[in-house]
Amino acid sequence: MKFSIILTHLTERREPMVITQNGEAKAVLQDVASFEETQETLALLKILALGNQDVAAGKVKPVADVVASLRTKRATT
Structure with a gap:
């Protein structure tokens, strides 16, 4: 399969493609928009987790x- 066809497939379907070697998953290829969305979601989840840690620690x-x-503070400035 040509790489340009793979890129078109990834961009249009927005589904990750699992790359295997000897029948074992070795890598995942995905379009940039999906990757960026995943990174934003992970960042938000990290912020929520940190907030939960602060609540649990009484901070x-x-x-x-x-x-x-x-x-x-506003009144004194």
Whole structure:
């Protein structure tokens, strides 16, 4: 199969292609748009996980305290 045909297939179908060697999956090829979406999703999941870790560790403040602090800072500038 020609590489240009593979690229067209990947771009149009937006489905990853698994590359095998001796019947064993060795690599995955995907279009750039799908890759970028995956990276954005992973980044968001990481942010959520970090936020959950902060909550579990008690590194949170009530919203009212944060708002009051911001208002105080704004009033002094």
